Amino acid sequence: MVDCSVPGSSSPPGRLLRRHHSPTWSHKGEVAVVDLDLDVCRIRQDGSVFVDDEDEFANHQRQYGYPRDVITHAESTAEWLSAALRDGTEPFRSRYRTWLDQVG
Incomplete structure (x- = not known):
């Protein structure tokens, strides 16, 4: 989860969940993922949710x-x-806050 801003807005960032293709473990200690571009964002101030980079996903x-x-799996996820x-x-709802407190 990383900061995400509203497209075309100067409002403060929300939270972002990046959708990746399922990771694979090719070798011990090595994880491979493919970023599928779709970013699901929630704005902290009003709780609004949107999917960002759908155009990039379509191009790719x-x-x-x-x-x-x-x-299909990326879109449904x-x-x-x-x-x-x-x-x-x-x-x-609330559990994510514990994790964010540890990393942020």
Whole structure:
């Protein structure tokens, strides 16, 4: 989770969840992931949620030839995360604060 700003706005940042393709462990101590560009953001001040970089995701689908199942999984996961952030499903209601206190 990292800071995220509202597109076209100077308002303070919210929180961002980056959607990655499932990690693989090729070698001991090495994790490989592919960033699929979709960023699910929640604005701290008003709790609004949006998906950022959908245009980048669409361009990269064509450029890199993402398989249909990867596209579908990334989109459905972004939808699930958006809904979970909106309705306060844990760990997005309060548990995340403990983690953020440790890293931020």
